[in-house]
Amino acid sequence: MKPPSTDAYSLILEAIDSGVFKPGDRLVESDLAERFGVSRTPIREALQRLETQSMLTRDGRSLIVASLDYNQLSELYTVRAELEGLAARLAAMHATPEEMRVLRDMVEDDRALIGRPQDMARANRRFHKQVHLTSHNRFLVQQLDLVHRSMALLATTSLAAEGRGEDALTEHDAIVGAIEARDGEAAARALRDHISKAFVTRLKLDSGEIKTTV
The missing domain is CATH 1.20.120.530 (GntR ligand-binding domain-like)
Structure with missing residues (x-):
C-alpha cells in the first residue's frame, strides 16, 4: 500500500494534469486536505515535493501552480x-x-x-x-x-x-x-x-x- 504522502502527491499532480488546478491557481493546505479527504501532514509533504520539482512556485507566502514562459x-x-x-x-x-x-x-x-x-x-x-x-x-x-x-x-x-x-x-x-x-x-x-x-x-x-x- 502506498504511503499517504505518495497518495496526496499523486492526487494533487493528477488535479494539475487534468486542469482542475491551472497555472497561477493558489493551493491552500487546508483546502486540499478537505478536498482529498486526507490529513494536512501528507498534503504539506506533497506540496513541498511539488515545489522542489518546480511544479509549484512561491507568491509571497502562498504556493501557486507554476507556469512556463x-x-x-x-x-x-x-x-x-x-x-x-x-x-x-x-x-x-x-x-x-x-x-x-x-x-x-x-x-x-x-x-x-x-x-x-x-x-x-x-x-x-x-x-x-x-x-x-x-x-x-x-x-x-x-x-x-x-x-x-x-x-x-x-x-x-x-x-x-x-x-x-x-x-x-x-x-x-x-x-x-x-x-x-x-x-x-x-x-x-x-x-x-x-x-x-x-x-x-x-x-x-x-x-x-x-x-x-x-
Whole structure:
C-alpha cells in the first residue's frame, strides 16, 4: 500500500494534469486536505515535493501552480522531441507483437474521441506513455516522466485547436506504422515531426492566431 504522502502527491499532480488546478491557481493546505479527504501532514509533504520539482512556485507566502514562459516552453518541446524520438526508435527495435497491438488499438479507438479535446488529451498521454514503455529503457522512461510532468503546467491542450485532433491521430498512425515495420529511423522521425507540429499549434494558440474548439 502506498504511503499517504505518495497518495496526496499523486492526487494533487493528477488535479494539475487534468486542469482542475491551472497555472497561477493558489493551493491552500487546508483546502486540499478537505478536498482529498486526507490529513494536512501528507498534503504539506506533497506540496513541498511539488515545489522542489518546480511544479509549484512561491507568491509571497502562498504556493501557486507554476507556469512556463516562452523560453521554457521552447526548451521543453525541444527536449521532448529528442527524448520521444529516441523512445520511438527503441520501440521499433524492442516492441513485442502484443505491444504493437496495443498501440494500434489505441490509434483506432481514439478516433471516437475526435471533437472531445480533454478526452483526446488523456488518450494522447496514454499513447505516448505506451510508446515510452515500449522502448524498454527504464532510464529513458524516467526522464520522459519528468518531461510530461512539466507538460501539465500548460493551461490548455493543443488538441483543442480545430482540426488538430484528426491530424494528431494521423501522426500517431504513422508512428505506429513505423514501429510495426521495425523502422527505427522512420519511427523517430515521425514522432519528432508529431511533437514539432504540436508545438507549432501551441504557439499559434498562445498568440491568438487560432482558436480552441471549446
